[in-house]
Structure formats: structure tokens, C-alpha cells
Amino acid sequence: MRKPWQPRQPRDWWLHNPAYRRYMLREATALPLLLYTLLLLTGIYQLARGPVAFGAWLAWLQTPAMLVLQGIALAAALLHAVTWVALVPKILVIDSDRLRIAPRHVLRAHQLAALGCNLGLIGATLWLLWPAGGH
Amino acid sequence: MRRSHEPISWSLFGAGGMLLALIGPGLIVSTLLLPWLTQDPQALYVSFSAGLRHPLGTCAALAVVALPLYHTAHRLYHGLHDLHITGPGWLLGGVFYGGATVLSALCAFWLLAL
Known part of the structure; x- marks a missing residue:
């Protein structure tokens, strides 16, 4: 009977090696950056709806949840910028x-x-x- | 042979990644400061909508939304593979790249509605 060797990679393969953890952290910057981009998109939507809606969007930016989101997005954007620029000369x-x-x-x-x-x-x-x- | 979508999706990923590296942190600091610096939301509304109605402003705003959408969609799509989360290719591709395309189209529609 044919029994091919199947390489198995545990689901938590990236947890046990610092280089893999840094890689996953770099890839994970996409999530807060996506949420921040959606924040910008809602701003354009509210701008199109009119001045009252835009004023409400400006006030919404100051709510604790949106400040936390922007704070995390800022950290993600800084990590993204540093790692991205470091890769440029290799590509x-x-x-x-x-x-x-x-x-x-x-x-x-x-x-x-x-x-x-x-x-x-x-x-x-x-x-x-x-x-x-x-x- | 079926053509790969990779050259197109990687180009959009690369453009979005470069844009985010060049202006991402600065943009986030700007929107963090924006509500505190704004004395008169009405005046800001007028100048923002005027700026985005200009063709250059429209194109810039669309790039700032659409390219990061494709960049993050690409990274999250491949991140699922890294996490061993699998599914039919058409479904995952449709959700990530299709989602980025739909949201970019909505962005263009709202910008043109200004």
C-alpha cells in the first residue's frame, strides 16, 4: 500500500521561535490598519452626507474606543513602516x-x-x- | 492554464504597503489631532469637501483608502493560511479581494457624490 510521508506543521508553529513571532506580528499589523482605513472610509461617507454628519464623525473620533483604535493603529503603522522600509532593498x-x-x-x-x-x-x-x- | 491573480494582487499589496509606510503613521497622528485642532467643524467641512471635489483630491483620497484596503486584504488572506485556517479558494479570495474592491468602489461613489 502506498503511504506517502505527510509533513505536518503544528498549528502553533510560529509561537516557539522569536523570528516567526516577529513575522506574525508584522503580518498582524494589517488588522488594525484595515480597521483604521474603514474609519477613514466612514469619514468620506459622512462628508458626503453633509456637515451635520461630518461634525458627528469628528466627535466620534474622540470617543475612547476610537482613540484606542487609532492608538493601536499608530503602533501598527510604525511597525509596518519600519519593517517595510527594511525590506525594500531586498526587493x-x-x-x-x-x-x-x-x-x-x-x-x-x-x-x-x-x-x-x-x-x-x-x-x-x-x-x-x-x-x-x-x- | 488558468492565469494567476498574484501579479495584480501583489502590485496592489506593494503599492498599499509603500503608501502606508510613507504616510500611514503621519495620517493617523493627523486624525488623532484633527478633532482637537478643529475650532469650527462647519469650516472644516467646507474646506474638506472642496479639497476632495478637486480631481487631484478625489484621486488622492481614493488611493489613500483603496490601496491600504488591498494591502491589508492581501496580508490577512495569506495570514489565514499561516494560521492553518483553510476554505474554498473562491470564497476566501472573494471575501478579501472582493471585499476590498467593493469598499473601494463605494469610496469612489461617495467621493463623486460630494
């Missing part, structure tokens, strides 16, 4: 006869871009909405 390999860029330069460029874009966005929000500046 984006620029090594042809015409153009050759060392992986550490690719990494540094993406680190600077991520830092600049994120800080720029926060700066723009503060600059446009700071109460004293009044727009």
Missing part, C-alpha cells in the same frame, strides 16, 4: 550594467522618504489647522 535590487545602486543607499533613500513624508504630513496638518493660525 528593489538596482544592479544592472546601466545602473547600479548599493542596497544601503536604496535603504537610506526610503528611510529618508518615509521620515520626510510622515513628518511633512503632520507638519502640514498642524500648520493648516493650528487654532492661532486660523484658516
